[in-house]
Amino acid sequence: MLYDQHVDRVYRLAFRLAGEDDLARDFTQETFIRAFQRLGDFRSDSSFGTWIHTIAMSVSLNGLRKVKRFRTREAPLDDALTVGVAARRAEPDLKERLRQAIDALPEGYRTVFVMHDVEGFTHEEIATSLGVQPGTSKAQLFRARAKLREALADFAGEWVS
Amino acid sequence: MTDDERMDALLRQMAAEEYNRPPHIVPREQMWEAVQAGLGAGDKGLADQTVIPVSRGSRVPRWVYLAAAAVALLAAGIHLGRMMGPSTQTALAPVQRDSLGLPIDRDRGARQNDVAPGGQPEQIRADVTLRSDDKSRPRPRPEPERLDPNLGNDPATQAYSVAASQHMTEAEAMLTAFKGDLSQGRMDAQIASWGKDLLSNTRLLLDSPAARDPVRRRLLQDLELILVQIVQLSPGASARDRDLINGALTDDQVLMRLRTAIPLQKGT
Numbered sequence: 001m002l003y004d005q006h007v008d009r010v011y012r013l014a015f016r017l018a019g020e021d022d023l024a025r026d027f028t029q030e031t032f033i034r035a036f037q038r039l040g041d042f043r044s045d046s047s048f049g050t051w052i053h054t055i056a057m058s059v060s061l062n063g064l065r066k067v068k069r070f071r072t073r074e075a076p077l078d079d080a081l082t083v084g085v086a087a088r089r090a091e092p093d094l095k096e097r098l099r100q101a102i103d104a105l106p107e108g109y110r111t112v113f114v115m116h117d118v119e120g121f122t123h124e125e126i127a128t129s130l131g132v133q134p135g136t137s138k139a140q141l142f143r144a145r146a147k148l149r150e151a152l153a154d155f156a157g158e159w160v161s
Numbered sequence: 162m163t164d165d166e167r168m169d170a171l172l173r174q175m176a177a178e179e180y181n182r183p184p185h186i187v188p189r190e191q192m193w194e195a196v197q198a199g200l201g202a203g204d205k206g207l208a209d210q211t212v213i214p215v216s217r218g219s220r221v222p223r224w225v226y227l228a229a230a231a232v233a234l235l236a237a238g239i240h241l242g243r244m245m246g247p248s249t250q251t252a253l254a255p256v257q258r259d260s261l262g263l264p265i266d267r268d269r270g271a272r273q274n275d276v277a278p279g280g281q282p283e284q285i286r287a288d289v290t291l292r293s294d295d296k297s298r299p300r301p302r303p304e305p306e307r308l309d310p311n312l313g314n315d316p317a318t319q320a321y322s323v324a325a326s327q328h329m330t331e332a333e334a335m336l337t338a339f340k341g342d343l344s345q346g347r348m349d350a351q352i353a354s355w356g357k358d359l360l361s362n363t364r365l366l367l368d369s370p371a372a373r374d375p376v377r378r379r380l381l382q383d384l385e386l387i388l389v390q391i392v393q394l395s396p397g398a399s400a401r402d403r404d405l406i407n408g409a410l411t412d413d414q415v416l417m418r419l420r421t422a423i424p425l426q427k428g429t
Contacts, residue, residue, distance in 0.1 A: 003189075003193060003196070004189070007187060007189055007192065007193075008187045008189075011187045011192070012183045012187070015181055015183035015184075016180065016181045017181070019181040021184065021188075024183070025188060025191070025192055025195070028192055029192050029195045029199060030199075032192075032196045033196055033199040033200055036196070036200055037200070094175075095175065095179045098172065098175055098176060098179065098180065099179070099180055099181075102176060102180055113176075114180070114181075117172075117173040117176060117177070118173075118176050118177050118180055145165075145169050145172070148172055149165060149168055149169070149172070152168075152172070156164070156168055
């Protein structure tokens with residue numbers, strides 16, 4: 001089945017972007033529902049995997065924007081409740097700093113970075129999924145890596161050594 | 162390898178291992194159930210289409226589906242038209258008739274059986290006179306003609322065919338009543354008004370797609386000629402005038418052709 005062939009990769013990508021199982025499930029389910037409903041629109045000039053990842057990226061990025069807007073509205077109340085906890089939190093280690101640095105990337109940079117460097121998509125696949133040119137994907141990856149190096153510059157010495 | 166490249170490689174490795182790391186087991190079944198529920202009962206079959214091959218060129222081109230849909234639509238239209246033919250005919254309100262087959266005028270009650278008192282026969286058209294002259298010489302009897310079964314497959318044309326069939330049924334009834342009156346030597350005044358209605362309808366049908374069929378067209382033209390003579394016939398017309406019309410009816414076999422055409426039309 002097409003579902004069995006592609007669900008793992010779609011779910012993994014959704015999880016990487018969302019960071020939560022519930023959101024990843026929602027995005028994956030929505031992706032396949034839309035794909036099956038629009039199966040007639042699928043043209044054989046691209047592979048089904050590329051086509052479904054295009055839907056997955058659209059669903060995931062739109063979903064994350066909605067979640068971000070919702071969480072931004074809720075943030076002041078959460079900050080007020082957790083201010084004491086944050087003060088007592090230990091200095092985040094490298095993994096946590098990396099996670100924060102990736103999360104802080106602009107959406108376009110983060111998406112390309114996750115797809116290419118984390119999930120192993122090619123620039124052609126990324127370009128098709130996001131509706132951009134492969135050159136744009138490469139440029140955004142270059143800038144994403146530069147921003148991460150800059151964000152984690154204080155760890156650079158011990159990493160490189 | 163530069164320091165930046167080395168750091169990029171480390172970042173890439175660490176991100177792949179740690180950043181939003183998905184669980185090893187993907188909840189396939191739960192998500193599949195949710196997908197099916199999302200598609201709804203009506204679309205479950207669609208979800209099952211996931212077994213279709215996705216390799217390039219393996220899908221049936223879209224034009225094949227379009228062509229198949231067009232053929233199916235055409236076949237359905239023809240079938241629907243054929244089904245509608247007889248039912249539409251029976252759905253039309255039948256004209257109430259008396260024992261002689263004449264329509265009953267509800268406003269005036271029963272049909273007027275009284276023949277008007279005798280009077281001077283009106284001038285009959287020259288073509289009728291010509292017919293009477295031709296009557297003396299033998300004329301070949303025309304073969305019973307059949308309507309072209311290939312015509313009228315168009316649903317729009319079929320509607321006109323139904324109307325034509327209804328009209329011919331009524332004309333056949335009227336002419337039968339007229340011939341009955343002729344044999345008894347009288348002329349019902351009601352027949353003239355009935356003939357007027359039939360005459361106008363005949364003209365309308367001749368100008369409609371119903372007359373595309375050449376056989377039907379000739380029949381309607383002959384019927385129109387007969388009706389013109391009947392309409393112009395005064396109630397007190399002489400026996401000679403009636404014989405002229407009767408001769409035209411007999412020579413052209415209008416009644417027989419009408420009776421032949423009606424059941425054939427119903428069957429097509």
